[in-house]
Amino acid sequence: MNAAAAITFLEKLRVPEGPKAGDLLRLAPFQRQFIGGAMSDDISVAALSIGRGNAKTALSAGVALGSLLGRLGDKQPKREVVIGARTRDQGRICWNFAEGFSRTLPTATRKRLIFRRAPRLEIEFEGDGGGHVLRVIPADGKSALGGAPTLAILDERGHWEKDKGDQLEHALLSGLGKRGGKALIISTSAPDDAHAFSRWLDDDQPGVYRQEHRPAPGLPADDLDSIMLANPGAIAGIGASIEWLQAQARRAIARGGSALTSYRLYNRNERVSGETRDVLLTVDEWLNCETADLPPREGAVVVGIDLGGSASMSAVAFYWPQTGRLEVHGTFPSRPSLLDRGQADGVGDRYVEMDRRGELSTLGDQTVPVAAWLVAVLRNIEGQQITALVMDRYKQSELGEAIDKTGIRAPLVWRGQGFRDGGEDCERFRRSCFDGRVRSKPSLLLRSAFADAVCLRDPANNLKLAKARSTGRIDAAAASVLAVAEGARIIGRGGKKASAMVWA
Template sequence: MTMAGQIIDAVQGLTVPQGPLAGEPVTLAKFQREFIEGAFSGGVNIGCLSVGRGAGKTALSAALAVTHLLGHWDDQAQREIVISARTLDQARTCFRFCASFVGDCEDVTIRRGNVLEIEYQDATGPHLLKAIASQGKTALGGSATLAILDERAAWPEGRGDELESALLTSLGKRDGRALLISTSAPDDGNAFSRWLDTPPRGCYVQEHRAAPDLAADDWPSLLQANPGVPENIGPSKDWLLRAAAQAIERGGNALASFRNLHRNERVNTEARQLLIELEQWAACEVDMQPSRQGPVCVGLDLGASASMTAAAFYWPDSGRLETLGWFPDDPSLAVRGVNDGVGRRYQEMADRGELRTMTGRTVPVALWIEQVLQHVAGESIATVLADRFKQGEVQDGLQSAGYRGPVTWRGFGWRDGAEDITRFQRAVYDRQIAAPKSLLLRAALSDAVCLSDPAGNLKLAKGRSLGRIDPAAAAVLAIAEGQRMASRPVSKARMQWA
């Protein structure tokens, strides 16, 4: 029998310590068996599991730790198991599961208090399980045979990284294994996200994340992040849908937290509001857009040297909105998708005609603006709007492209940004936008958040470090100007006597 098979049998030989099924044998869900088979296969020494909150992560960690402590699948002498969490109180939760699984086993000593340890004595010597907080120095000098990093995404930077390094280096002394088990981190820059996105050789990754850019209560995608529901592990379907409805109604941080914890999405949960809730934006998406009527406002967002650049086109007379994005073709969209943690999303945008590439490692400004103007060739341009911070580059590009029309320079700071964001949000709420179902724009809106100053003024920011909000920024510029045009009184000619 393989090691994974031995582990599965050993875990399912334990007894459920609490809850409605207390006293019955442990039954692993399909996704839990898949993780054990992958994390304990040949050539793997690190296993990463990401799944929604309440899916049995802590119980699984405790079961693996206890069966290893008791030697059910590893007969090394003087085995050492380390369970680490953000704080000692969080580590205590997993430790309680371990103590419950051990039960009245002979030759076991349980120490509680400031030191959380379970010691098992057999012929090969004492074997130790200990639970610690995420402070690097607490693991120095150890020689773990199994390290479990519980809720790794929540560990603080610095001290958490020190502990991870201390644990992983200690494994080499005993040919040990590490398991990183957590809900999703709020952004791609988190250490746990990097393990999932760019796993090194010898690392097994299993991630259960809901499909992005969908309503919080979309059940098929919600099930992706909660794979244990059909096997009665974790929250029930009714509870999840009820919690999703409450989060949608409350919005803001409550909705962001639900997406992060229960849909396992990488959503920033700090006290920052989204530019617009996707549920609100969905009401502005139409299957058949109105025709281009009247003058068009063109919003430009020139990205950094190698990032996305975008343009938005808004016709205030009809509410029609179109958005386009551009990337340099070096590196390819496939490589960018991996680097940005979005998989094939960029390629899908390109296949839908929403994202284009331009030759080189940077987007040539003049050629880009020429393509922007070609997109509305023959239309009456009310004005072109751009960030005054990049006025020089954009102005040179407009002149090179032969544009001689009006240009409006706006800022993304507190002054201009607060007004533009408010007008954009009002246009969404009043359904004065008719947009296609654009993956490009949906992805940008899901990453766009608003920072607030003490006076309540807003400005646009990224919700995650690798988010691409350029299409949303361009749309804010164009739609806000369209709203200003619509609110201006129409001047009437006055008759004068000669």
């Protein structure tokens, strides 16, 4: 396939719908960039991540039509173009664009096209030897087995069902190898770093072209520069205008909750979970707790401890109820390295960045030694009065032995992580955040933890903290919940005389 031939073909088509219907198609700079990268000879997979409404589906539909007709430099007999989508209706959008573009083709070419809408969405081209077909396949991997596509388009890959989506992706990509085909994987951002689409964008692999229009995390939803970064089509007159996007951002900020989360995911192309009902805190709710001007360490401190297993993170949270200051630190064993652990957990070099920022450290070899870890982390608050050490009751024996071994003397509070204690702690933590009683410096560790922290509900609507994904690390969030909830109880009781920690 040839980039110059693709651009020439596309710019002879006419816009099939919308305010500019009938006008000649004019590619925006970001579209030319993607076509140039995707059509390179050494590229077999091209991934594009961009905000909703930037004509990524229309662009891929035009490429699909050009490939079907043999206008992109690929003259293989019986070309097969496959459009993979989450559902048949989603695939119909791309098919409709291809059908609409075909109306602007010369009459002789169009007469050789056969359009089928049942039982499967297909376009067959009888010219150039015949037998060329474009078809839509929903995310059921078994339906793609045995195919040999010359071009595969994976539309909105970031939002396919996990198991069926992975099956279809694997079936399509394995089929491409039979005929030296290409895959175009296009979507708005997936909800998290562990998703297969995120891995295509994050992992540097030979033969893969990556183009991602995603702003840095933690920016206000109505930040103009980041809106323009995620929506380069708006600058070129494609889709919604910048003014409309800013107005939607302000409306989403005012409404909050799911409206704001959805705006960040789809319009700002951020990697945030679209699930809002059962998350512990949305990204914007946590960002409201971050500040560059931390309150002082005044009054007694509550220490929340979440002890991880051999492969998990251990985390400690220091919370001063009198001022609302929250400090959290995480610790991993030193083997495997933070970079290797991040790759295995699907977060890239995030752990390395946390270490650089002083939010994460390593201790021990393959496990974190509990006693040594307690001594190390509590030195961060040496000289402070500790009103309580709050810990998970599930680890009571192991933590109790370490506390006795180190000679630490402080009031101990044991809390369960089930629906009884967990429900109260989660609600007290959320209430404290909403009331402005939790203030933390900007923390990549906490942002990452809250992105993976969800709440399960029992039939009585009680909450229990859980992971959103199996490799998620929510230890920092769990430690924060323990510390802040206990601090809220202390404030509710009218204060408590703090006990100074004693080292034997």
